[in-house]
C-alpha cells in the first residue's frame with residue numbers, strides 16, 4: 001500500500017468514521033445548516049448551540065465517505081467550547097491547509113488532532129469530502145440567518 | 152448454383168467482411184492503455200462514462216486538422232469541398248451504423264444531452280399541451296429527466312415514471328399501467344448507465360405504438376454494445392453520444408423519423424440552417440441542416456465516423472460476446488468476494504456492474520482501487536432516482552469496453568481486497 005493511502009486512512013480517521021462523535025440532532029440547537037456535495041450525493045446537517053458568542057455544542061448528521069464523516073466528527077470535537085470568531089478563523093486555516101499543495105508540518109501541528117486529515121492533500125478529488133462539514137458549519141455560524149442551506 | 156454453394160459463398164463473404172475480434176489485439180489499438188497510473192498499468196473500468204479512443208480516431212482528427220480542414224457547406228474551394236464531403240460521409244456512416252433509412256434523418260448535436268433537449272424544446276413544445284403526459288422509467292440518466300422538467304415548467308406537461316423491480320428491471324405491466332389517454336411520448340433508456348439493465352425497448356415501442364404514443368430511445372449505453380437498427384425498432388427518435396462509442400467528445404447524434412424532423416421547428420437559429428434570410432423573413436433549410444445552426448463540430452463528426460469504421464470492422468456480435476463474458480466473469484468474481492452487494496441484477500444486462508462493499512463508502516473504494524491503477528466510478532452516476540430505488544446515495548461502478556480483459560477484472564478484485572484490508576474488515 002502506498003504511504004499516501006496509509007496516511008489518508010489512518011487509524012484515527014477510520015475510528016471516527018466508524019464511531020462518529022457528536023452524531024445526531026440535539027434538542028437545544030440554536031442554528032443549523034445543511035450541506036451537500038452534488039458530485040457524490042453526500043449530505044450533512046450541522047447543528048450548533050451558540051450562547052454568548054461561544055459555540056457550546058456542535059452536532060452533525062448525514063451520510064458520506066470515511067473522510068467526510070471523520071472530518072465532521074473531528075471538527076465537532078475541536079469546535080466545542082470555542083468562541084465563534086475563533087471557530088471561523090479555524091475554518092479558514094483548515095481550509096487553507098487542505099487545499100494548499102504543500103503546507104509545512106508545523107502548520108499542521110498547530111491544528112493538533114486535525115493533523116490526521118493532512119493526508120487529504122495528496123488526493124485533490126477528496127478535498128471536497130474533507131471540507132463539506134466545515135463549509136456547512138461556517139454557514140451555520142453565518143450571521144444572515146438561523147438556517148442556511150447550500151442547496 | 153446449389154444452395155450449398157450459395158451458403159458457402161455467403162459464409163465466405165461474411166468471413167471476409169469482418170476482422171477477427173481478438174481483445175488482446177484490440178487493446179493495442181488504444182494508445183492510452185499503454186500508460187501507467189501511480190506506477191501501475193492503467194486498468195480502465197469507466198467506459199460507461201466515456202470510452203477511450205483507438206488510434207484510428209485520433210488519426211482521423213489529426214488528419215482533419217492537418218490536411219483537410221476548413222469550414223463546411225460554405226467554400227467553393229477544394230479544401231472546403233473535401234471537409235464538407237468528409238463531414239457528410241460521417242453522417243452517412245452514422246446512418247448505416249444505426250440502419251436509418253436516410254442520412255437526412257441524422258442530426259449532429261453535441262451529445263445525447265443536447266439531442267434530448269432539442270426534442271423536448273422543438274417536438275415537445277410544439278406537439279404537447281398542458282396536461283399531456285411524458286412517461287420515463289426509473290432507470291433514466293438525469294439528462295433524460297431534466298429536459299422534461301424544464302418543458303413541464305414551461306408548458307405544464309405531466310411526467311410519469313415507470314418503476315423498476317428489485318433486480319433493476321423494467322416491468323412491462325407496470326410500464327403499461329403508466330401509459331394513459333394523455334400520454335403523448337415515452338422517453339426511455341435502451342440500457343441503464345447506472346445498473347447495466349437492458350430495457351425491453353422492442354416491447355415498449357410496440358405498446359406505445361399501439362396507442363399512438365411516440366417513443367424516444369436514449370441509446371447512449373446501448374450503441375457501443377448492441378447492434379441497433381432504428382427501422383426495426385421503429386422508434387421515433389434515437390439519441391447517443393459519440394464519446395461513449397470510442398469517438399470524440401462534443402459530438403452526438405439525434406436520429407428522428409423524417410416526418411417528425413420535417414414538421415419540427417428549428418432548435419436554434421443562425422447560419423447553416425437557412426436557405427435565405429432577410430430582415431423580414433427567413434426560410435429554413437431542410438433537415439438535418441435545419442437543426443444544425445452554426446459551424447458544427449467538424450473534426451468531432453469526422454472522428455465519430457472513424458470510430459464507427461473502427462468498431463464496424465468487427466462482427467458486433469463478437470464484441471458483445473466478449474463483453475458478456477467479462478460481465479459473467481466479473482459477476483462471478485465479485486459474488487465470491489466478501490462483503491460485495493451487487494446492485495442491479497437484471498437478467499438482460501450490458502457490461503456494467505454496480506456494487507457496494509460492506510458499509511464502506513463507494514468514494515473510499517474508488518480512491519483505494521485507483522491507487523492500484525484501477526479507474527472505476529463512484530457516485531450516483533447521474534441517476535439519483537435509480538439510486539433512491541435501492542435506498543443508496545452511491546455505488547461503485549465498473550464498466551467494460553471492447554478493450555477490457557479478464558486481467559482487468561482480476562485487478563479490480565485485488566483492489567477490492569486491498570480496500571477490505573485498509574478498512575480492516
Ligand SMILES: Cc1ncc(COP(=O)(O)O)c(C=O)c1O
Nearest residue numbers: 262263264292294344371372392
Ligand atoms: C444513459 C445515458 N444517457 C445520457 C447520457 C448523457 O450523455 P452526454 O453527457 O454525452 O450528453 C449518458 C452519459 O453519461 C448516459 O449514460
